Amino acid sequence: MxxxxxxxxxxxxxxxxxxxxxxxxxxxxxxxxxxxxxxxxxxxxxxxxxxxxxxxxxxxxxxxxxxxxxxxxxxxxxxxxxxxxxxxxxxxxxxxxxxxxxxxxxxxxxxxxxxxxxxxxxxxxxxxxxxxxxxxxxxxxxxxxxxxxxxxxxxxIGINVFSDVKTGGAALINTIDIKTKLALGKRAKSEAISFLNDNGVAIDNKATYSVLSDDKSSFWANPRTKLLKEDWDIILNDTSRMELIIMCIPANSLKLSKSDENGLFVRSDKPELIDLKLDVQGFVDKRSGIDFSRFIVKRVEY
Structure with missing residues (x-):
């Protein structure tokens, strides 16, 4: 009973x-x-x-x-x-x-x-x-x-921000080791950043993070357009190959699409956000046709 x-x-x-x-x-x-x-x-x-x-x-x-x-x-x-x-x-x-x-x-x-x-x-x-x-x-x-x-x-679910002491029972999500979280496509990007930092790759919380889509064909994200004016880091979590792909895009190296030039597209409902969808094979943005593979600086297996 x-x-x-x-x-x-x-x-x-x-x-x-x-x-x-x-x-x-x-x-x-x-x-x-x-x-x-x-x-x-x-x-x-x-x-x-x-x-x-x-x-x-x-x-x-x-x-x-x-x-x-x-x-x-x-x-x-x-x-x-x-x-x-x-x-x-x-x-x-x-x-x-x-x-x-x-x-x-x-x-x-x-x-x-x-x-x-x-x-x-x-x-x-x-x-x-x-x-x-x-x-x-x-x-x-x-x-x-x-x-x-x-x-x-x-x-x-692992949110202890209102507690100043460690709880006696482990959180549901925190009972999973970090590599398993990455393989599951853990919801927050903090584990990916922590894992990279522990493996000698310095990256901060401003990075764009995307997990491989359920159909294993692409990485989708909606980063803010203002990132184009900054040095922009992207972390792609390929849960199929169990690796993190790090891209670094130098400031002002990409632009938004305009009538007289090629560039990245924004969301029609939220123009402050880029509509980014990178193909898993060649890392080409499916909207703009821009090849992001040239920005890959490191791959880290987990």
Whole structure:
């Protein structure tokens, strides 16, 4: 017979692996929902129902968090794509029935900001404590229970930014060794960067990261157009050959497509993002025809 405290946790992998959008529900969480996505998959997250509801969002790196809330999550998160460079993934806390009110998300935002500030992991842009929460004592108990469960689920998928101590139980994702994570197409690029740094390849978090597509034919990414004016690094994770391919594109060596010259194409719905799709055979961009193989500087097996 199952323990009275037992629970079931449903995990939906939108891309069939850990490299894309994840949705989590918990039988002990009432109507709660958690969505998570790496920065490279944020546009897929914006297309889900999560971004049509009231909720709290977290911009995350390994050691830092920005906490916000909105009744228009898609619009707010889109603003952060251009406005903040440091974050690696985004997480959304909402409800299946869109039952949160403005007061509810004010409260949750305020509590999470306070938690992160106390342990020194809050992004400097979170200068205030959020909107002053206005919930009665009964609603405060309910939201406190909601938040406790949310923090538990965050730890389960390896997000410990609100904890200043190591948890006794290993996180679900953190129990996997780094090479296996890379082979699975692990959702965040931080493991790839860490692995490269440990193997003598210096690369920072501004690099564009892409995992081999499910049909094994290409690497797709939506880097920001402003990267063309900088020295731009690309990490391609070929999970079929189990290797990381590193490209370095010097600043101003590529341009955007115009009527009088060839160049990279942008997304029609988001012109601030490049629509990049590199063929796995020759690393030619399928949109522009530009050969990226000349920018390969290293291949690292894992």
């Amino acid at each position: 199952a323990n009275a405290q037992a629970k079931t946790i449903n995990l939906l992998l939108y891309e069939g692996n850990l490299s894309g959008v994840i949705s989590i529900e918990d039988s002990g969480w009432n109507s709660g929902e958690l969505y998570s996505a790496p920065r490279d998959s944020v546009n897929d997250l914006l297309d889900t129902d999560a971004c049509k509801k009231y909720g709290v969002y977290l911009l995350l790196s390994k050691d830092m968090v920005y906490v916000g809330q909105s009744s228009d999550l898609a619009k707010r998160i889109t603003q952060h794509i251009m406005g903040k460079d440091w974050w690696e993934s985004v997480l959304i806390l909402t409800t299946k029935d869109d039952s949160f009110t403005h007061s509810d998300i004010d409260f949750l935002e305020s509590v999470l900001i306070d938690k992160a500030r106390k342990i020194g992991k809050l992004d400097c842009d979170n200068k205030n404590k959020g909107n002053k929460p206005k919930v009665d004592k009964f609603r405060e108990v309910y939201l406190g229970q909601y938040l406790d469960e949310a923090l538990f689920l965050m730890q389960l």
